[in-house]
Amino acid sequence: MKKNDYDIIFMDLHMPEMDGFQATEKIHVLPKYQxxxxxxxxxxxxxxxxxxxKAISMGMDDFITKPVVLKNLEELIAKQSQLQN
Known part of the structure; x- marks a missing residue:
């Protein structure tokens, strides 16, 4: 996020070094994100x-479960695109 621009971030909640909640907190304080x-x-x-x-209350904008179903992913991307415009 610091080095590149993204239209959307898919944040895994369970990662080895830092969970998705911690990573989201770090992103939220970046001037670029602000x-x-x-x-x-x-x-x-x-x-x-x-x-x-919990994910929404911790600052994430939406939620999708694994295994990801293509139709659900497409709907989520369309929803987020509409909210950004």
Missing amino acids: INPTPIIAVTASAFEEDKI
Whole structure:
């Protein structure tokens, strides 16, 4: 995010060195993000409602579960594109 521009970020919630919640917090404080917020989408195999609520409350813009279904991904991208315009 610091070096490149992205239209959307797909954030895995469970990563080895830093989880998706910590990474999202770090992105949110970047001056670049403050000027032009990039949608951050939580990606996880955990489909519990409380996981979705936590992801949204921690600053992610949407939520998609693994395995990712192409139709759901397309709908999510279209939704985020509309919100950005």
